[in-house]
Amino acid sequence: RSFSTAARQTLKIGLIPADGIGKEVIPAARAAIIALGSDIPKPEFIDLVAGWECFTRTGVALPEDTVQILKDECDCALFGSVSSPSRKVVGYSSPIVALRKKLDLYANIRPVVSVAPEAGQKPSVDLIVVRENTECLYVKEETLTSGANGKEARATRLITEHASRRIGQMAFELANSRPRKHLTIIHKSNVLSITDGLFRETVRAVPSLPGIDGKYDGVTIAEQLVDSAVYRLFREPEIFDVMVAPNLYGDILSDAAAALVGSLGLIPSINAGDNFVMGEPVHGSAPDIEGKGIANPLASIRSAALMLRHLGYTKGADRLDIAVDQVIREAKFLTPDLKGTSTTSEVLEAVLRKL
Amino acid sequence: RSFSTAARQTLKIGLIPADGIGKEVIPAARAAIIALGSDIPKPEFIDLVAGWECFTRTGVALPEDTVQILKDECDCALFGSVSSPSRKVVGYSSPIVALRKKLDLYANIRPVVSVAPEAGQKPSVDLIVVRENTECLYVKEETLTSGANGKEARATRLITEHASRRIGQMAFELANSRPRKHLTIIHKSNVLSITDGLFRETVRAVPSLPGIDGKYDGVTIAEQLVDSAVYRLFREPEIFDVMVAPNLYGDILSDAAAALVGSLGLIPSINAGDNFVMGEPVHGSAPDIEGKGIANPLASIRSAALMLRHLGYTKGADRLDIAVDQVIREAKFLTPDLKGTSTTSEVLEAVLRKL
Numbered sequence: 205r206s207f208s209t210a211a212r213q214t215l216k217i218g219l220i221p222a223d224g225i226g227k228e229v230i231p232a233a234r235a236a237i238i239a240l241g242s243d244i245p246k247p248e249f250i251d252l253v254a255g256w257e258c259f260t261r262t263g264v265a266l267p268e269d270t271v272q273i274l275k276d277e278c279d280c281a282l283f284g285s286v287s288s289p290s291r292k293v294v295g296y297s298s299p300i301v302a303l304r305k306k307l308d309l310y311a312n313i314r315p316v317v318s319v320a321p322e323a324g325q326k327p328s329v330d331l332i333v334v335r336e337n338t339e340c341l342y343v344k345e346e347t348l349t350s351g352a353n354g355k356e357a358r359a360t361r362l363i364t365e366h367a368s369r370r371i372g373q374m375a376f377e378l379a380n381s382r383p384r385k386h387l388t389i390i391h392k393s394n395v396l397s398i399t400d401g402l403f404r405e406t407v408r409a410v411p412s413l414p415g416i417d418g419k420y421d422g423v424t425i426a427e428q429l430v431d432s433a434v435y436r437l438f439r440e441p442e443i444f445d446v447m448v449a450p451n452l453y454g455d456i457l458s459d460a461a462a463a464l465v466g467s468l469g470l471i472p473s474i475n476a477g478d479n480f481v482m483g484e485p486v487h488g489s490a491p492d493i494e495g496k497g498i499a500n501p502l503a504s505i506r507s508a509a510l511m512l513r514h515l516g517y518t519k520g521a522d523r524l525d526i527a528v529d530q531v532i533r534e535a536k537f538l539t540p541d542l543k544g545t546s547t548t549s550e551v552l553e554a555v556l557r558k559l
Numbered sequence: 560r561s562f563s564t565a566a567r568q569t570l571k572i573g574l575i576p577a578d579g580i581g582k583e584v585i586p587a588a589r590a591a592i593i594a595l596g597s598d599i600p601k602p603e604f605i606d607l608v609a610g611w612e613c614f615t616r617t618g619v620a621l622p623e624d625t626v627q628i629l630k631d632e633c634d635c636a637l638f639g640s641v642s643s644p645s646r647k648v649v650g651y652s653s654p655i656v657a658l659r660k661k662l663d664l665y666a667n668i669r670p671v672v673s674v675a676p677e678a679g680q681k682p683s684v685d686l687i688v689v690r691e692n693t694e695c696l697y698v699k700e701e702t703l704t705s706g707a708n709g710k711e712a713r714a715t716r717l718i719t720e721h722a723s724r725r726i727g728q729m730a731f732e733l734a735n736s737r738p739r740k741h742l743t744i745i746h747k748s749n750v751l752s753i754t755d756g757l758f759r760e761t762v763r764a765v766p767s768l769p770g771i772d773g774k775y776d777g778v779t780i781a782e783q784l785v786d787s788a789v790y791r792l793f794r795e796p797e798i799f800d801v802m803v804a805p806n807l808y809g810d811i812l813s814d815a816a817a818a819l820v821g822s823l824g825l826i827p828s829i830n831a832g833d834n835f836v837m838g839e840p841v842h843g844s845a846p847d848i849e850g851k852g853i854a855n856p857l858a859s860i861r862s863a864a865l866m867l868r869h870l871g872y873t874k875g876a877d878r879l880d881i882a883v884d885q886v887i888r889e890a891k892f893l894t895p896d897l898k899g900t901s902t903t904s905e906v907l908e909a910v911l912r913k914l
């Protein structure tokens with residue numbers, strides 16, 4: 205199986221709606237992909253399971269089968285969202301965190317762009333959060349002991365040169381491809397001088413790596429402490445272009461950025477590795493609106509676009525993005541998170557009509 | 560030395576301006592305290608050093624003397640802000656993080672309140688971040704090793720039952736004293752089930768502790784994952800009253816909340832323990848405006864108010880807060896962070912005139 209688009213006759217897409225509104229928005233993304241017709245290879249969908257519901261039914265949150273089929277048969281995948289139990293449940297562990305690691309999807313790329321009032325105008329927010337996706341506190345190495353004063357819990361935060369370098373390369377590559385070519389490194393090295401110090405220095409060193417040969421000379425580099433980054437994101441979002449961050453900071457920053465453009469229901473992401481890409485809306489399983497048919501499908505449709513773009517299907521990706529932008533700009537068919545009154549399928553229909 | 564206000568003839572206040580604009584705003588807070596006259600015991604100020612500048616001069620960021628004088632002679636203190644080197648410097652470690660630990664100032668209390676257009680009207684943002692101040696990643700236990708793939712850095716995140724319980728108690732006490740009596744526990748236990756699980760469960764268990772006897776029955780409890788909390792803070796700040804969080808989340812959340820009310824230059828905090836309290840503006844050393852005389856002194860004056868309130872000097876604290884609110888509402892004398900053109904001393908003079 206090759207990652208190049210050249211020879212593909214069909215595009216095999218794993219679908220893992222998982223829990224909550226994931227089950228409502230992933231089918232919408234599926235329909236939008238089908239509507240692209242011959243702009244992409246003929247899509248074939250493979251339905252896969254994972255999630256909290258899967259765990260309560262089968263005792264396993266991420267079946268081995270799901271991972272194997274993704275690895276062996278799929279060209280790419282779309283993941284919905286997972287519910288999580290409110291307390292520690294023995295044997296349960298977040299399947300999305302596990303999938304990112306098992307497929308070595310080391311980059312979580314989250315573009316946050318406000319739709320301009322008119323097509324062609326400059327959006328007020330136009331940034332990409334490039335989040336390291338395999339380590340930091342997400343290694344989930346935790347221990348619980350009993351000390352003189354009661355229980356003590358410890359978690360390990362891992363930052364490696366290897367992972368920092370490859371996420372740094374991805375971030376420089378992205379920054380270099382954008383008009384502003386500006387990269388902000390997010391860290392907290394005033395407290396975490398060794399872990400965040402390593403992240404910061406490794407990313408900074410990317411332009412001097414062998415083989416880069418001045419390729420990133422046009423990229424300007426800035427830094428922000430994570431607390432200050434969240435503050436400035438709200439006060440002056442226009443200072444950011446590409447932001448690169450360790451896992452947890454990236455998680456928080458992308459939600460913060462989502463608030464700027466109106467709704468988490470608009471923000472797509474891809475989990476990308478060297479051999480696989482998985483689209484995933486940034487919103488969660490939204491238990492409060494689950495099953496009501498009013499979940500916003502736009503983040504998932506945009507995630508499909510991002511996935512297709514990553515695979516090289518620019519035309520299909522552009523068509524999806526343009527259709528979504530038009531629907532948002534017209535503001536006739538919007539779900540309640542965007543102060544509209546439409547259902548998931550009405551919004552999907554509106555997108556399909558624009559395609 | 561006792562922590563009760565009863566018998567005090569004088570109030571001994573340690574002043575640690577430290578670096579950057581700390582040196583401009585702490586003197587302003589000092590002047591405001593002096594202006595309170597007989598509403599507080601006669602203040603006596605003790606000038607103390609710490610910080611990056613102190614380190615570059617003496618090789619020590621937090622002199623033993625500073626700690627000892629705070630412990631032995633001071634009733635309370637005001638801390639300015641510290642600059643930090645952009646790279647790891649051998650022997651340097653943040654003096655504010657060290658002070659919080661050495662004086663066991665386990666609670667960092669950060670009220671964020673928007674000034675209502677008219678006195679008496681309800682502010683749109685009125686919340687308090689109660690941040691655990693001694694552990695989490697701030698234990699600064701970091702290691703660096705060399706693996707097959709290059710350097711690997713690890714940090715320990717420590718969450719104890721003991722520290723979670725006392726910060727929980729502080730948060731419930733605060734929530735119970737406020738009209739809305741609403742407490743939101745911030746965590747990320749969907750990923751960190753053991754460490755954040757312990758934090759969450761320990762805080763939740765506070766109302767059932769022996770001796771509480773139904774005292775907190777009126778407090779409603781909610782929870783938010785930290786990423787979602789930042790998102791909702793921007794979208795619906797009115798849902799929050801008191802938020803309690805582990806150290807790093809609290810750091811990020813308080814900066815996020817500051818963005819909501821216009822400027823970090825307005826946000827005060829106290830670092831409080833059972834035996835000592837230290838006021839500290841939430842803003843940093845702001846190297847970009849250092850020495851220009853335009854730093855906003857209001858966060859420091861409010862920090863002084865918060866410190867006095869914590870010590871029981873309600874009348875003095877109220878006078879400072881009311882004066883600051885009036886100056887903001889009138890909007891005649893404001894520093895550039897609030898889109899004004901006044902200097903630090905003009906804003907201070909405006910506050911002093913209102914006292």
Ligand SMILES: CC(C)[C@H](C(=O)O)[C@@H](O)C(=O)O
Nearest residue numbers: 298300301455486749750786
């Ligand atoms: C569900 C959760 C484990 C996940 C994360 O923290 O990565 C989510 O918040 C996200 O941003 O994709």
Ligand SMILES: CC(C)[C@H](C(=O)O)[C@@H](O)C(=O)O
Nearest residue numbers: 394395431641653655656810
């Ligand atoms: C200066 C830094 C160590 C500090 C912190 O992270 O606690 C600051 O950001 C704060 O919020 O007081």
